[in-house]
Amino acid sequence: MGVPAAETIRTVLWAICVDGASNRVAIAGRSGTARSTVASTVEFLIAQGVLVERDVHDGSRGRPARELALGPRSPLAGIVAFTPGATIAAISDLHGIVRSRRVVRNALSIGPETAVDTAALMIDEMIEQQPAQSRVELVVASIGAPVNVRTGSVVRSNNRSGPVSFPSLGWEDFPVASYLSRVLGAPAILENDVHLLTIGDGVGVGRDRLPLVRLHASIGLGAGFLDSDGQLFRGVGGVAGDVAHLVLESSSKHVCWCGKRGCISQTATIHSIGRDLGLPAPAGDQRLPAVLREAVANHDESAVQRIRDAADAVGRLAAVLVDVLNPGRLVLSGELLHLGSDALTRIRTAVFERALPSASRHVDVTVATDDEDGTLPGAARLAADRMLSDPAALRMMRVAGAAI
């Protein structure tokens, strides 16, 4: 059997995994590829174990339909989420579906090497349980910090040196992606967590809801943008959406750790609320939302007012983003929304009062309730897109297939 061109393999897999074609006729129809080419490519992929074809009985007396699905040797990706309280690892497939997931409770302060080693161990264990795969083809990892996607490392957002102490994660400038790649033997990508949440928002969304903006207000503050084609806008260095250091009207007078005075992060983040109320600082960050919710429940007026100020600041930022990007959907998320009973209302109100009517008229404002696994769907989608598009991955698959 001849080996099909990588581009034809890509076309067939794309038709199945993205366009939802489940048989040869549908693949030919949706991809515009000749039936004979589709047939030979499908046969090749079945022989390699990348696809399987099975009978599907619809209950009638006619011949069963033949349906294609991913086979035991179809490429898999490893996914890692480095979160403040846990390292989460998962395996995903070419459909962008998470197949298995594991979690280890640890803090980011354990450092990147230990966290990556922990993640790699979990991925190795999950791969061992797969029927015929011995490794992942690609790794996508996320962290809640600005990321330089070219170097695959966490970058600092500071723009000048100053006397203000920087809340270091201890991960800055460590080559997370290349270390992951070395440990797992596959190309690796490190992405900002809000970027992956945003890609997850785009899964299955209608074109009338694009462009899409995700604004995440929690311990920190970040945003992500999908363009009119549903593609993440990363900017030239990968830090598009790092909105925490915009200086907006009525921003704080505090000097930010980036060196500027009045950054919105000094008003709108849970971190800044805790500081202003004299509550536990960095080490206690993970407990801060619970402490603040309790203060609100106990009618602590200073806490209630400070949370309102933060919500108003997020609302002003959201209005600016709506004016600048004219999105079809604005997705709000993060623990700030749930600290007080009126935080979400204040943000929504600011959007519609402050953004230009011409920009806000068509925006659909929704709320995402992400859990700890929030970045996994977006990471799985990104991994599938990369595996389906990247000729190198397809070449690897072909080499692996040829060796069977």
Ligand SMILES: [Zn+2]
């Ligand atoms: Zn700043």
